Amino acid sequence: MKFKADEIASVIQKEIEDFRGQIQTAEVGRVIEVGDGIARCTGLSNVMSGEMLEFPNGTRGFAFNLEENSVGVVILGDYLKIAEGDEVRSTGKLLSVPVGEALLGRMVDPLGNPLDGKGPILTSSSRPVEWLAAGVAERQPVKEPLQTGIKAIDAMTPIGRGQRELIIGDRKTGKTAVAIDTILNQKDTGVICVYVACGQRASSIAGVVEVLREHGALDYTIVVAATSADPAPLQYIGPYAGAAMAEYFMYQGKHTLIVYDDLSKQAVAYRQLSLLMRRPPGREAFPGDVFYCHSRLLERSVKLNKELGGGSMTALPIIETLEGEVSAYIPTNVISITDGQIYLEPDLFWKGIRPAINVGVSVSRVGGNAQTKAMKKVAGSLRLDLAAFRELEAFAQLGTELDKDTQAQLDRGYRMVELLKQRQFGPLHVADQVVAIYAGTKGYFDKVPVAKVAETEKELHEFIRTEHADMRDKLVAEAALTDEIEGMLKKALSAFVARLASKA
């Protein structure tokens, strides 16, 4: 195709002829003080809280503090180019970000500007960053499962669509890994994922994006990135911007998953802003409304009722603790807001139990309703069995002679722990999880040496998939362990055990 210069010229000419300039009216003010990413302005007498403002060089900001004689403005961008005396214009609009299908597979900053060099984001719709969460009448209870693909979570702390499940733990305990595995497992389920990186190292964000791309998960994922090099205001609005992008899909009746990685850094960014704005500091120097900062964000995760399309937004906020201190300010706040938490422990991590989930203190307050029938049946007593095993294990360390039954219980416990280990980026389908946990709890692994459990489990999945695909398909379709399927499963497992014995 060739462009014709005169054709283009005539189109532009027509545009110019039809153009009727309008007088632009705007409220203005002037900058009296600027620094550290914030500005204080006079004028702007009718500005609204949270309204978007524009500085002369095109940098945007929003009204954060409305004071008697001045307005405190948070600058979203380069504040070094703003000088005292500059004119600030109000736009009459709330801070909003572009939303829509065009964002899928892209990496954007919290204002929706592309960061991945794949060209502009072509979408005409936008959504305010701050949005009031759906009310009570607009919701329905959480009842559909959101499979994480991680055995230990889906079996013992199940997550439902529309739930907020906190992932909490010290640094380097695999918090992000759990979230990424969950995103990977949403492939072909129609769940749209948003990964909000807030205050993370740019290199780790690049790593996450690379993993998502490699596993083909980027096609249904939006990455919102505010690195630790970005100014605090961007880190602060990042999670809200991500939530707005997910809400767009949710209100279309789709299912979404959003990961906030991590909210402790967002709280720190918010603390910085508040202190610069001279809001009074409270506990740990956080401002008084840091709880509201997180509660209004997480409250936006809902399961909508049928009239609104039945969409959902599942949130996986991440909180980093220091030395396992969960009673610090921000962890307790977010624990109390969310519908349960997955607690990751460094001790377990270094023992090689990965994901390093502490089963005893991890809970899910609503997910149980959302578990598939099959999983509920096989995993019902798993938590209690494991707890009993932990007690026995501690007792056994005293070196006491154990009777046969207790020894058997211990042996099965060791194998269960081994069975719940899972490699990173290897989410399992819920049917495979059911098979593995069923085999473990019913003792089909009792003869397998502990060190070989992982390998044998892999062989089992292979075996089921190739030789008992009909049973697996049925389990996938019905998502329940009916007598018929259980019978088939027992037969398949006995055949597997027999084969193992013959090999040995």
Next chain:
Amino acid sequence: MSDMRSISRSDSVLEDPGALAVATMYAQSYMTAAAAEGIAAPEEELNSLVDDVLAVFPEFEQLLMSDLVGRDDKLAIVDRVFAPKCSEFFANFLRVLVGHGRIEMLPQIKTVLGRLQEEAAGKKRIRVKSARSLSDASRSQIVNHLKNTFGFEPILQETVDASLLGGVVLQVGDTVYDSSLRSQLKQLKDRLVEKAFNEIQSGRDRFSHPEGD
């Protein structure tokens, strides 16, 4: 505190809004008190003090505004120097200012008082920015138009900004009415860009849905 003087400030540097609020409060009280006393032109003495005395004798101004001089000494100065020469009302005003430690706000109070009196007389200052200096005809046109629209007597504060290219920009209070050529060209540019943008998007949509529209 001699840097509180607003006279020599450049336009882009702003007054402290807190100080301005305090000055407004004093100016308002001064006006109300003068009206209650039946004093016809209270601004006269204030203007004369600032323009004829303080501007002419900067050392005296420094003495009056310096923190090194105590309140009692300043009160004595007011009593000895000003009280015999001015009305009792104005001398009292100065005493109040000294007593509250706000004497350094005199120039600001003077400015605010002038503005308040203009407002009381139904006048308002309008900032007019134009690409070239206004002709008398266009000036009177703007004045008449503003008078008819807003119903007050405008006082034009004109500035010339060649980067506007043409047209005028009016600022009434905090609201700016921008009909300059520069912003209209920007509007036109944005519209053309947006149109091209939509073209690209619709082109892309055609590709992504092979069954076509």
